[in-house]
Amino acid sequence: EVQLVESGGGLVKPGGSLRLSCAASGFTFSSYSMNWVRQAPGKGLEWVSSISSSSSYIYYADSVKGRFTISRDNAKNSLYLQMNSLRAEDTAVYYCAREAGVVAADWYFDLWGRGTLVTVSS
Amino acid sequence: EIVLTQSPGTLSLSPGERATLSCRASQSVSSSYLAWYQQKPGQAPRLLIYGASSRATGIPDRFSGSGSGTDFTLTISRLEPEDFAVYYCQQYGSSPPRTFGQGTKVEIK
Numbered sequence: 001e002v003q004l005v006e007s008g009g010g011l012v013k014p015g016g017s018l019r020l021s022c023a024a025s026g027f028t029f030s031s032y033s034m035n036w037v038r039q040a041p042g043k044g045l046e047w048v049s050s051i052s053s054s055s056s057y058i059y060y061a062d063s064v065k066g067r068f069t070i071s072r073d074n075a076k077n078s079l080y081l082q083m084n085s086l087r088a089e090d091t092a093v094y095y096c097a098r099e100a101g102v103v104a105a106d107w108y109f110d111l112w113g114r115g116t117l118v119t120v121s122s
Numbered sequence: 123e124i125v126l127t128q129s130p131g132t133l134s135l136s137p138g139e140r141a142t143l144s145c146r147a148s149q150s151v152s153s154s155y156l157a158w159y160q161q162k163p164g165q166a167p168r169l170l171i172y173g174a175s176s177r178a179t180g181i182p183d184r185f186s187g188s189g190s191g192t193d194f195t196l197t198i199s200r201l202e203p204e205d206f207a208v209y210y211c212q213q214y215g216s217s218p219p220r221t222f223g224q225g226t227k228v229e230i231k
Contacts, residue, residue, distance in 0.1 A: 035220070045167065045212075046222065047218065047221065059218035061218075104214075105173060108172040109167075109169060109212070110172075113166060
């Protein structure tokens with residue numbers, strides 16, 4: 001089955017760190033660019049970060065730049081998000097999402113995980 | 123950065139009615155690289171439309187997308203009970219950020 005499964009969420013204090021993982025299965029993970037998208041409670045979707053298939057291209061939203069690091073291990077079919085210096089406003093469900101293809105016409109997100117909740121609170 | 127503004131914020135309709143959702147971009151979206159997603163409570167978003175007007179695999183033909191440049195529309199021709207949800211547009215034609223609109227909630231009247 002083609003799927004993405006996030007893990008690693010939880011409760012963390014402001015200023016703390018957390019590492020999220022996304023396990024991919026059912027498709028050739030190494031061929032796809034991947035993204036993290038978050039959703040604060042009761043709010044809309046916010047793109048967080050993206051990484052190309054070979055990790056050559058990495059991008060971040062301004063809101064997380066310098067605090068979050070995206071990475072991947074194609075041998076393990078896994079995507080990661082290292083989150084440091086966490087703030088209350090980082091509280092959200094974090095989804096990993098696959099880009100459909102390598103050309104611009106296919107940069108939409110065709111596969112999503114179910115998400116993992118990160119709560120930043122003292 | 124392209125800003126997407128969706129309207130209305132909430133649409134109150136009855137099953138069987140037609141829903142028209144708008145997504146307006148702050149600047150032209152490259153080659154109509156605009157997608158629509160549906161999200162139900164407690165679930166991940168699901169891709170409905172890409173390339174402004176192409177339906178994703180398995181999406182019923184009551185869902186249609188149109189538009190170009192800065193103005194895009196998602197139309198649901200006849201609302202089914204399972205269509206009541208929140209809908210987001212997203213542009214993806216340029217380098218990140220891959221911005222989303224703020225969403226339109228389609229609720230039962």
